[in-house]
Structure formats: C-alpha cells, structure tokens
C-alpha cells in the first residue's frame with residue numbers, strides 16, 4: 001500500500017515496503033545524444049589535460065616509448081629510446097637525489113595514483129561513508145593529486161561542500177586500510193582541501209642506537225632521534241618546557257638521556273647546567289656524576305633544588321628587566337634545564353602535603369616564568385590525568401609515548417590530537433618495536449608528528465660519565 005503523499009510525489013514512488021524508506025524515481029530529463037556526447041568528450045579532454053598537467057614527467061616516461069613503438073615499431077623505438085634510457089641511468093647513478101626528485105618520485109606518484117588511489121577511490125569513499133547519495137546522485141570527494149617521497153604518499157582531496165575535517169579524521173582507519181597503509185594522517189591544506197598522508201614504510205620500526213655526542217657545544221635544538229619520514233628529530237629545550245608522558249616501559253628515559261647527551265658539550269663548555277630530580281631513584285642516578293652536584297632524589301631535597309632554581313630565575317628576571325627580553329646562554333648565566341623523572345611522585349603521590357604544595361608551586365613558577373630567563377623544565381610522567389599533573393598545560397611542548405588508554409592522548413597532546421592521527425595508545429608494547437616511539441605536538445603546530453628517540457643504553461651513559469671524569 002502506497003503512503004499518501006502530499007502534492008505530486010506519489011506518482012514518482014518506485015518501490016516501498018513497510019520497513020524501508022520510501023524510494024523515489026528520480027526525475028528524468030531526456031537529453032539529445034549529441035549533447036551527451038559533447039559533455040563526455042569535454043570531460044575526457046579536461047581529464048586528459050589535467051593528467052598531463054599533474055604528471056607530465058611520469059606520462060612522458062611511460063607514453064613516449066609506447067607511442068614510438070606504436071608508430072615506428074619496437075626496433076626504431078628501442079633505437080630512439082636507448083640513448084634517453086642511458087642518459088637517465090647515468091643521471092640516476094651520478095646524482096641520485098636530483099634524479100629521484102625529478103623523475104623517481106614523480107613516476108612513483110603516478111603509478112600509485114593510477115593503481116592504488118584512483119582505482120580504490122570510489123569504493124573506499126562510499127564504504128567509509130565519505131561519499132553521499134542525494135536524490136539518486138552520488139557525490140564523491142575529489143581526488144585532486146598524489147605526490148610521493150621516500151616515506152609516504154600525500155593525497156590532496158577536495159572535500160564535498162558541507163563536509164568537516166572531523167568527518168575525515170573519524171575515518172582514518174577506513175582510509176588507511178582501504179588504501180593499504182598502516183596509518184593515515186589528515187591535515188588541512190586550505191579551505192575545503194585536505195592532505196591525507198599514507199606512509200609506505202616505517203623508518204621507526206627498529207630501535208635507533210644512541211646518537212653521536214655533538215662536536216660543537218649547542219643549547220639546541222637537540223637531535224633526539226628520527227621523525228617518521230626518517231629525517232632527524234630536533235627538539236627545542238632552550239626557550240620552552242617539555243612534558244613527556246608514557247606508560248611504564250614506554251621509553252621516557254631515552255628522551256631524557258638523548259637530551260642530556262646532546263647537551264653534553266655545552267655542559268662541558270659551561271653554557272648549560274642540568275639539575276636532575278630523580279624521586280624514583282632509578283633513571284637519573286645512573287649518570288649522577290654528570291650533573292655536578294645538582295642531583296636530588298629525596299622529596300625534601302627535590303623541593304630545595306626546585307626552590308633554588310626559582311630563586312636563580314627571580315634573580316635573573318630582576319637583572320634582565322628592561323635590559324634584555326630573551327636569554328642567551330653565557331658562562332655567567334648558563335641555560336638551566338631542570339629534568340624531573342616521574343614528576344607525579346613529587347606532585348601527586350607525595351604524602352607530605354606541605355612538601356607537595358611547595359614542589360607544585362615551584363614547578364608552576366618555573367614553567368610560567370622560566371623560559372625567558374633561560375630556565376627550562378623537562379618532565380616525565382606515567383599518568384597524565386589532571387588530578388596527577390594539574391600543571392600539564394603549562395608545558396608548551398608535549399610528547400606522548402605509548403599510553404594505556406585512548407583518552408589519555410588528548411590529555412597529553414591537547415584536544416583533537418588523536419583524531420589527527422596521534423595513535424599513542426596503539427604503539428606496540430614490545431620494546432624493540434615501540435619503546436621510544438611517540439607523538440610530538442609543538443606549540444607552533446596543531447599536527448602531531450610521529451617520532452622515535454634514540455636508545456641511550458646503560459653502556460652509553462657509563463661512557464658519558466667516563467668522559468666527564
């Protein structure tokens with residue numbers, strides 16, 4: 001029985017059952033064949049022009065030999081193409097970086113555009129719910145272009161009108177599995193356009209050995225390990241504060257020790273001092289000799305050391321007032337990095353309330369006023385909940401290593417970080433695969449970056465201590 005519909009709707013109903021929605025027959029406008037053919041031809045030409053415009057090098061590499069073969073036969077084509085191939089081969093051998101930049105990655109991008117993204121685009125968009133059916137017509141987001149480099153493919157997408165970035169970030173699993181990648185990162189290129197990053201390989205899959213100690217004293221940025229594209233991960237410590245959160249065994253120690261290692265020449269030159277707070281009596285005690293007496297493990301001693309740092313900070317602020325607005329490390333005013341391992345031992349799990357309040361106040365003072373006068377804090381903790389670490393928002397730069405729960409990711413990196421691809425709760429608990437792997441969110445960028453810290457072993461720490469002695 002048809003439902004009674006208002007106006008002239010009922011005559012367009014083509015099917016209906018009691019338990020499904022009413023389906024309407026779309027209005028059909030009869031178009032003359034010639035117009036349809038002209039539209040198809042225009043679309044084909046536009047598509048061809050777009051293809052040539054987007055992939056000129058890849059098309060030339062593939063189409064020119066094919067055309068020569070077709071026109072002159074394979075012998076002549078081979079004769080003509082051989083010198084060009086020899087030239088390309090020589091280019092690849094003699095100057096690999098420029099060859100890969102101009103030819104290699106363009107051909108890769110074209111092949112992947114054709115074979116992976118173009119081929120699977122419509123099914124993936126439809127199944128993941130990013131395409132829309134409206135009045136019998138299917139609207140699919142447009143695949144604008146694909147670029148490739150040694151690490152990943154970057155797919156530029158034109159969203160459907162009315163779509164939000166969240167529609168895409170909610171479907172990163174559908175997208176990554178749909179296009180055969182382990183992960184997918186979504187970033188905004190401009191209004192209405194997104195860039196989806198699909199890594200093809202993982203340079204962070206194996207542990208990175210301790211990096212060499214720098215030859216030149218530097219206060220940073222310090223090389224800590226690798227970024228997900230295989231390039232060096234440089235972490236700024238001077239002029240900021242860094243919070244590292246990670247479950248037990250996530251590799252927090254490797255970030256702390258890589259930072260200490262990178263600052264070592266500057267420490268020897270007197271431009272940096274590291275003040276170490278080690279309430280667990282584990283991580284930093286190993287390299288106690290490196291900290292020149294500025295080491296505390298007992299909570300009361302930690303509070304004293306923090307108060308001393310606050311006092312240095314105030315004295316500097318008084319001296320700098322009206323004279324300089326930022327700090328440059330000198331022998332008189334070195335950069336002081338206060339390193340706190342498992343800060344929650346001092347701020348949340350400390351039973352002495354007075355001590356706890358003193359420590360929390362000192363840390364809050366340092367993190368709000370210290371960076372302009374050359375006092376920075378590098379703190380590590382396991383549990384990022386607000387009850388445990390109520391000053392976590394005072395740290396401009398944050399690193400999330402492996403975390404136990406997905407909600408903790410946004411607690412550390414800020415709202416929306418997990419949606420943007422910071423899957424810190426999915427990092428492998430196997431140390432060789434996941435220790436030291438994490439996501440960084442810098443003050444200057446909303447997009448989290450995947451990183452892995454180099455592993456500074458006990459041997460390496462012993463060697464560093466030996467060098468100091």
Ligand SMILES: Nc1ncnc2c1ncn2[C@@H]1O[C@H](COP(=O)(O)OP(=O)(O)OP(=O)(O)O)[C@@H](O)[C@H]1O
Nearest residue numbers: 207248249250251252253254431435436453454455
């Ligand atoms: N960057 C790394 N690369 C490879 N393996 C690592 C790395 N960092 C740590 N590991 C391995 O993981 C183990 C645990 O690391 P670590 O003790 O530093 O973690 P943690 O986060 O400090 O843990 P906890 O909070 O329990 O002290 C180490 O014994 C080491 O074998």
